Amino acid sequence: MELNECMNFLLSVTQNKVFKYFSKYLEESDITPAQYGVLNCLWTEGKISPKRIGELLYLEAPTVSGILDKMQKLNLIDREIDPNNRRNVLVTSTEKADQIRNAIKKASNEMNKHVLQELTDQEKEALKKGLFKIIKTELSY
Template sequence: MDHSFHHCLLLAQTVFQKQVVLEAAEHGLLPGQSKILDYLLSHDGCEQKSLGEAFHLEAATVTGILRRMDEAGLIKKHVKEGNRKSQYVFLTEKGRKMAAETVRPIMKSCEEQALEGITEEEKAILLKGLQKIYENMTKGSKR
């Protein structure tokens, strides 16, 4: 494959995300829901706006994804005392089970496939490089 850097980065992200979405769909999850479930396993009870910030999504997009997740019984939203403007998102037992027993194994499987044949040293370099790219691309950005 003889592509430019940006093309390779976009292709890798696109096929990885497509695989995650396809596998998650087999379990009834809609696009966007798997990454939010995964995030909430480590950030249960976070503010709704922090989900948008974590994934660089517009507030309306997050609201739509969360509405469908709430309807499916995966999450509940609450307003905490003293902060009526902010909604906080919590996993339900169904959502926690889906995240831990379905989403995490899908992510792990996709990561293993993506990193097949790549040494631990190469993985460390790749991760460090991707983190630096993210930092560079978000420098001075409001998101």
């Protein structure tokens, strides 16, 4: 198979390119794309568990834990014991994180606009639809 026909190659190169580009946009807010994902979950869902963050971002528990540890040190999130179940932890965004919300939203919108600028509206929708289908497909190893 030609490299340009390999889905792993195409998706990896594309993801790396977009990741680097988005990282530059987020530098002003001093966060990473992974931290953006967590904050987006919190702003959308409110107080949620690390497990739920992992589900929403398709990340394993140790990865989520590492991201949350760094974010807590940066005062971007708070963790508290769930009053309804003391074995659970709930995560919320801090005032510091909420203050950069608009800048992050703008960075995300600008990044999408730039990355997708060469695509027609129909191509953008087809791309998103195709990527979501891949995300939802169960791949056995």
